[in-house]
Amino acid sequence: MTSQAKGHATGADPQGDGARGLKTLMDVLAASPASEIAACAEALGGLPQAAPVRGPETGLVMVRGRIGGDGAPFNLGEATVTRATVRLAEGAIGHAYALGQDRAKASLSATLAALWTQGDRRAEIDAAVTAPLLAARAGEETQTKREAAATKVDFFTMVRGDD
Amino acid sequence: MYVAVKGGEAAIANAHKMLADRRRGDRSVPAITVEQLVEQLALGVDRVMAEASLYAPELAALAVKQARGDMIEAIFLLRAYRTTLPRFGASRPVETGEMIAERRISATYKDLPGGQVLGPTFDYTHRLLDPELAGDGEVPPAPARESEGEPLTRVADILAHEDLIERSAAGPQDEPFPEEPSGDLTREPLEFPMARDLRLQALARGDEGFLLALGYSTQRGYGRTHPFAGEIRMGEVEVEMDVPELGFSVALGAVKVTECQMVNQFAGSAKVPPQFTRGYGLVFGQSERKAMSMALVDRSLRAGELGEDRVAPAQDEEFVISHSDNVQATGFVEHLKLPHYVDFQAELDLVRRMRGEFEEKAKGSDTAKQEAAE
Numbered sequence: 001m002t003s004q005a006k007g008h009a010t011g012a013d014p015q016g017d018g019a020r021g022l023k024t025l026m027d028v029l030a031a032s033p034a035s036e037i038a039a040c041a042e043a044l045g046g047l048p049q050a051a052p053v054r055g056p057e058t059g060l061v062m063v064r065g066r067i068g069g070d071g072a073p074f075n076l077g078e079a080t081v082t083r084a085t086v087r088l089a090e091g092a093i094g095h096a097y098a099l100g101q102d103r104a105k106a107s108l109s110a111t112l113a114a115l116w117t118q119g120d121r122r123a124e125i126d127a128a129v130t131a132p133l134l135a136a137r138a139g140e141e142t143q144t145k146r147e148a149a150a151t152k153v154d155f156f157t158m159v160r161g162d163d
Numbered sequence: 164m165y166v167a168v169k170g171g172e173a174a175i176a177n178a179h180k181m182l183a184d185r186r187r188g189d190r191s192v193p194a195i196t197v198e199q200l201v202e203q204l205a206l207g208v209d210r211v212m213a214e215a216s217l218y219a220p221e222l223a224a225l226a227v228k229q230a231r232g233d234m235i236e237a238i239f240l241l242r243a244y245r246t247t248l249p250r251f252g253a254s255r256p257v258e259t260g261e262m263i264a265e266r267r268i269s270a271t272y273k274d275l276p277g278g279q280v281l282g283p284t285f286d287y288t289h290r291l292l293d294p295e296l297a298g299d300g301e302v303p304p305a306p307a308r309e310s311e312g313e314p315l316t317r318v319a320d321i322l323a324h325e326d327l328i329e330r331s332a333a334g335p336q337d338e339p340f341p342e343e344p345s346g347d348l349t350r351e352p353l354e355f356p357m358a359r360d361l362r363l364q365a366l367a368r369g370d371e372g373f374l375l376a377l378g379y380s381t382q383r384g385y386g387r388t389h390p391f392a393g394e395i396r397m398g399e400v401e402v403e404m405d406v407p408e409l410g411f412s413v414a415l416g417a418v419k420v421t422e423c424q425m426v427n428q429f430a431g432s433a434k435v436p437p438q439f440t441r442g443y444g445l446v447f448g449q450s451e452r453k454a455m456s457m458a459l460v461d462r463s464l465r466a467g468e469l470g471e472d473r474v475a476p477a478q479d480e481e482f483v484i485s486h487s488d489n490v491q492a493t494g495f496v497e498h499l500k501l502p503h504y505v506d507f508q509a510e511l512d513l514v515r516r517m518r519g520e521f522e523e524k525a526k527g528s529d530t531a532k533q534e535a536a537e
Contacts, residue, residue, distance in 0.1 A: 019411055027414040060245060061415065062253040062347065063218065063402055065367075065445045067359060069317065069422060071331025072340040073256045074360035075347050076367050077447055079218035079402065081251055081415055095409060097251075099402065099416035101219065141263055144398070146307035148265050151281040155273060 025116055025125065026109070028133040030098035034105035036136060040129040041108060044121075050086035050111040053093065056103035058082045084110040092118035186231050200224035209419070209448025210234060214489060215241035216349070216368040218418050218447050235370075239490050253343075255412065257400040259422045259445070260317060264398035267315050271391045271426060277315035282397060283449075318393040318424055319441065328426065328439040355481045362464055362484060363457075367446060369487030371453045377477040378459035386475030388462050389428035390442065397421040397449050421446050425458035432470045440469060 029037060041047055058080055065076040083097045084106035094114025096106045116125050187194065201208055201224045211223040215238045223241055230236035266282025269275050281287075283305075322328040331340075345358040348365055357365075366374065381388055399417040406413055423444035431437035442462025444454035463477040476482055486492060 022409075023411055023413060026409075030414055030416045057249075059249040059251040060217075061251050061402070061404055062349075063418065064254050064256040064344065065259070065363075065420075066256045066331070066340075067363060068319070068331040068441055068443045069259045069424065069445070070319070072344070072360060073342070074344050075253075075349075075364040076257070076420075076445055077213070077216035077218060077364075078245060078250075078349075079415075079418060080222065080248070083251065085408075095406065097404065097406060097413055097415055099218070099418070101221070142310075143307065144263055144265060145310040145312075147305045148280050148282055148398075149310035150306040150308045151266075151283075153279040153281065 021122065021126065021130075022113065022116055024134070025130045026096065026113055028130060028137060029096065029109040029112065031137050032133045034102050034108070036133060037105060037108055037112070037129070040132060041112065043128045044124060047108075047111050047115065048088050050088055050094070050107070050114060052084065052107070053087050054083070054085040056082055056084035056106040056110075058101050058103070082106045086110040086114050088114045088118060090118060186229075195228060197221055197224045197228065200227055206449055207232075207234065209450055210371060210453075211237045211241060213447040213450060213453060214238045214368055214370060215245070216447075217241050217245045235489050235493050239493070242490050252404055252406075254415070255403045255405065257402060257418070257420065259396065259400055259420065260315075262315070262396055262398045262400050262420075262422075263417075264315055264396045266398065267394065267396040269318055269392070269394045271318060271393050272321065275316060275318065275321060275394075277313050280315075284451075315396065318426065322439070326436075326438065329429075329441050353484065355484075356467070357480060357484060359461075359465070359468075362480065363443065363445070363461060365484045365487055366444075366457045366460060369457070370489035370492070371450065371456065373487055373489070374456035374460050375452060377463070377483060378456035380475065381459050381463050381477045386463050386466065386473075386478040388442070388459070390459055390462065391426045392455065393424040393426035393441070395421070395423045395451055395454065397451065419448055421448065421450050421454040423451070423454035423458040425455070425462055427462050429469060435469075440465070 059082075060078040061081045063076045063079050064073045066072065067074055079099055080101055081097055081099055082101055082103055082105070083095070084103070085093065085095050086107065087093050088111075092114045094110040094112065094117055096109035096113060098106060098109065112125065112129060116122055201220050204224075204227070207227060208220055208223045211226055211234060212218050212220065214234075215223065215226075217223070219241070222244060223237070226237035226240040226244075227234070229240060264280065264282075266284060267277060267280045269279065273279070319328055319330065323330060344360040344364070346361050348361055353365075380386070382390070397419070399419050401417050402415045403412050404415055405411075421444075425442035425444070426439045427442060429435075429438060429440040440462065442458040442460075442465070444457030444459075444461065446454045446457060460477055460483060463475070464480050464483060466473050466478040467480075471478070473479060
């Protein structure tokens with residue numbers, strides 16, 4: 001679940017806004033189910049051929065916590081992560097990292113990241129992929145919060161005695 | 164002593180086929196799916212992930228199915244699977260303060276900011292078996308209401324300005340926390356005494372039953388620490404990792420965790436004024452019992468650091484940590500059923516000889532007694 005600012009970059013600016021736009025895209029791709037990503041990719045029209053550079057492969061990431069929730073780091077335990085790196089015919093590289101074992105999702109996400117990095121279709125990807133996936137994740141987050149809120153205790157005080 | 168013995172291949176192969184048959188059970192009953200386990204036996208799946216120390220719900224559910232519901236066997240399967248995978252790296256520490264919490268309660272402050280949010284809890288249920296659940300009745304969606312969006316303040320922060328509760332500090336002059344934990348027990352063998360970060364790693368994967376019993380023992384007086392459940396929260400936290408090829412960090416998705424802040428009495432020492440100290444529990448998935456037990460045991464194991472007498476099992480680091488891993492424990496206990504024919508023959512021979520000597524001696528002293536009597 002992610003709540004990144006929805007700042008959509010449109011120009012070719014790999015360091016400034018560009019990196020932020022790419023991060024927003026990659027974050028939301030990782031948090032989204034493969035079926036939703038595939039539907040968004042479909043809305044983009046066909047994706048270009050992407051050659052695998054690395055993976056897709058599944059490995060481990062050690063998830064860390066903080067002692068006391070706010071202190072020094074400790075190793076909580078590992079999680080499975082699947083990653084992929086692809087190259088488009090024009091040379092743009094895209095990476096994907098996400099929890100789980102879904103290799104098809106990793107390849108598709110990496111292709112979308114490469115296409116975004118290539119630069120000429122950023123606005124299109126932001127509108128057809130990033131924005132709807134962000135909205136879907138935000139919707140889920142709101143729903144969880146609303147369900148939790150319904151279980152919040154509203155205390156009232158029982159007055160006993162005369163005064 | 165081990166001697167190579169051949170034979171048993173056919174018996175083993177057939178035993179495994181029989182296992183597969185019994186696992187499937189009555190063929191007229193539909194086979195259970197991994198999705199069903201993930202969705203409907205979620206807390207069992209969570210326990211397997213926590214104690215296998217691997218967050219992977221579908222794989223944990225598959226392990227539960229393969230193990231026929233034997234949790235420790237399922238944990239063993241998932242541990243074995245993780246050894247086949249490369250390590251890509253380590254995440255940034257998850258920020259439990261930014262959790263999308265389904266539940267957050269405090270037993271120390273009724274009106275803490277964010278309130279008492281009960282979430283999907285067994286608490287306050289009547290523990291009466293529900294025959295309706297035996298069927299497949301319609302279940303209405305969870306009720307929802309507008310969230311006030313008030314952040315869930317940590318209990319430790321409420322008292323922080325008064326310095327009445329211990330704060331996490333890296334060093335005397337508020338030095339920054341170290342970037343990396345002091346070690347990783349999946350990479351290096353256990354060594355005692357242990358740093359607290361390593362202890363927490365061991366406890367996070369420790370057996371729930373063992374930690375529960377130890378936590379309970381501290382409440383019953385074996386190294387008591389006067390605990391209050393300062394705060395318990397459960398929900399999803401985002402896992403973020405620095406990716407060198409990108410030059411920035413990416414979010415990998417969210418994991419569900421349960422966190423417990425135990426607040427404990429502390430009389431103070433010559434160096435430290437009286438204040439509340441803290442025990443900490445953090446566990447993969449939804450497992451309040453485990454998080455609470457972990458926090459109790461974490462606090463108990465800080466006896467040395469806080470200058471308390473070590474008098475009870477829950478305060479003995481080597482005892483607790485060496486016996487908390489159920490895969491290790493089951494391996495050593497269950498290895499006893501493997502063939503020990505030669506060992507036993509050797510011991511049998513020894514006992515026979517000792518018995519012979521014993522009887523020889525008994526006869527000797529009987530004769531001596533008889534002679535003395537005559």
